[in-house]
Amino acid sequence: MGERITFGETDLEVSRICFGTWQLSPRFWGEQSKADILEAMNVAFDGGINFFDTADAYGDGYAEMVVGEFLADKPRDEYVICTKVFNHFNPDGSRYPDLSPKHIRERCDIQLKRLGIETIDLYLLHLFDPLTSLAEISDTLELLKDQGRIRAYGVSNHTLEQLGALRRFGDYEAVQPLYSLIATDIENGLLPYCEAHNLGVMVYSPLHKGLLTGKYTGTETFTDFRQHHPDFQGERFVKIARAVQNLRPLAEKYELSIYQLVLAATLMHPAIHVAVVGIKNADQIREALGARGKSLSREDYFAVRKILTVDGGGKIQDTKGERK
Numbered sequence: 001m002g003e004r005i006t007f008g009e010t011d012l013e014v015s016r017i018c019f020g021t022w023q024l025s026p027r028f029w030g031e032q033s034k035a036d037i038l039e040a041m042n043v044a045f046d047g048g049i050n051f052f053d054t055a056d057a058y059g060d061g062y063a064e065m066v067v068g069e070f071l072a073d074k075p076r077d078e079y080v081i082c083t084k085v086f087n088h089f090n091p092d093g094s095r096y097p098d099l100s101p102k103h104i105r106e107r108c109d110i111q112l113k114r115l116g117i118e119t120i121d122l123y124l125l126h127l128f129d130p131l132t133s134l135a136e137i138s139d140t141l142e143l144l145k146d147q148g149r150i151r152a153y154g155v156s157n158h159t160l161e162q163l164g165a166l167r168r169f170g171d172y173e174a175v176q177p178l179y180s181l182i183a184t185d186i187e188n189g190l191l192p193y194c195e196a197h198n199l200g201v202m203v204y205s206p207l208h209k210g211l212l213t214g215k216y217t218g219t220e221t222f223t224d225f226r227q228h229h230p231d232f233q234g235e236r237f238v239k240i241a242r243a244v245q246n247l248r249p250l251a252e253k254y255e256l257s258i259y260q261l262v263l264a265a266t267l268m269h270p271a272i273h274v275a276v277v278g279i280k281n282a283d284q285i286r287e288a289l290g291a292r293g294k295s296l297s298r299e300d301y302f303a304v305r306k307i308l309t310v311d312g313g314g315k316i317q318d319t320k321g322e323r324k
């Protein structure tokens with residue numbers, strides 16, 4: 001996975017690891033050191049990562065500003081930016097869904113300015129807005145494309161049915177779903193559909209928000225959003241953390257860390273082009289870089305899946321209702 005790949009049918013050539021910037025949202029992750037994240041972005045860039053993921057919602061624009069600062073001295077053809085639109089932001093900090101045409105156009109202009117670029121490479125609908133017609137949303141995205149303000153567009157957090165319906169109105173070329181080896185729901189429908197239609201797939205939370213890195217015992221407590229996340233609570237947290245520790249012999253067999261083993265295995269799925277990893281500092285991205293080019297034997301891949309089958313059902317359910 002060291003090489004660049006073509007992202008579905010888009011003309012985007014991307015690294016298989018994408019640098020995620022949700023960590024710059026204090027509402028979810030608490031305050032992070034901007035200097036540490038900028039340093040990590042530079043390590044990523046120097047290490048060959050050219051794909052960066054952000055959103056209008058991350059820190060209410062703060063993440064896009066930091067990404068813009070990072071990109072300022074980088075040649076435009078050496079990076080690919082994915083960002084997302086969805087929320088209407090009120091002055092008091094509250095927000096509500098708004099993918100109405102006027103709002104998308106306005107947000108896109110603001111986002112371009114923050115990022116300091118003329119064209120967003122990949123523009124995603126962050127979530128599904130039930131109140132705007134699919135035709136109107138799609139016409140707006142097509143207009144932005146015609147105007148050169150975006151190069152390609154797609155969806156995040158949409159069901160297969162929502163995506164299928166949208167694709168009757170527009171040329172949606174990419175998806176960004178939740179997926180990790182313990183949250184595999186999309187293997188049943190969305191991933192096969194994407195493979196059949198050659199849509200670009202960039203999965204988010206591949207390390208299950210840190211839980212699959214192997215550093216937790218299940219006894220830790222959190223001050224960030226994980227204090228309310230069901231997989232980081234009580235018996236369930238302990239069970240998953242223990243299962244993750246059981247990956248260690250396989251990781252050692254491949255001379256990888258548990259983090260790297262999980263990342264390498266995640267990227268073996270034939271429909272998944274890219275894993276979007278969340279990064280707080282340079283060491284974390286260095287570890288991700290160490291997973292490039294690695295893959296497991298089929299037998300070991302399924303051994304990993306079996307070890308991570310916690311709670312009997314073959315998978316751990318996604319957390320519903322998360323909002324970024």
Ligand SMILES: NC(=O)c1ccc[n+]([C@@H]2O[C@H](COP(=O)([O-])OP(=O)(O)OC[C@H]3O[C@@H](n4cnc5c(N)ncnc54)[C@H](OP(=O)(O)O)[C@@H]3O)[C@@H](O)[C@H]2O)c1
Pocket residue numbers: 019020021022023053054126156157176203204205206207208209210211213215259276277278279280283284285287288324
């Ligand atoms: N479209 C959407 O709705 C959506 C939703 C969520 C995320 N995303 C995107 O996907 C990205 C990744 O998602 P995520 O943040 O949930 O991802 P993740 O990669 O599953 O987890 C990231 C967390 O793991 C820990 N970590 C990272 N590297 C590590 C390492 N080498 N060793 C030990 N711990 C490490 C860090 O937290 P600690 O150090 O605190 O444990 C980090 O915050 C986000 O940044 C964002 O760009 C998109």
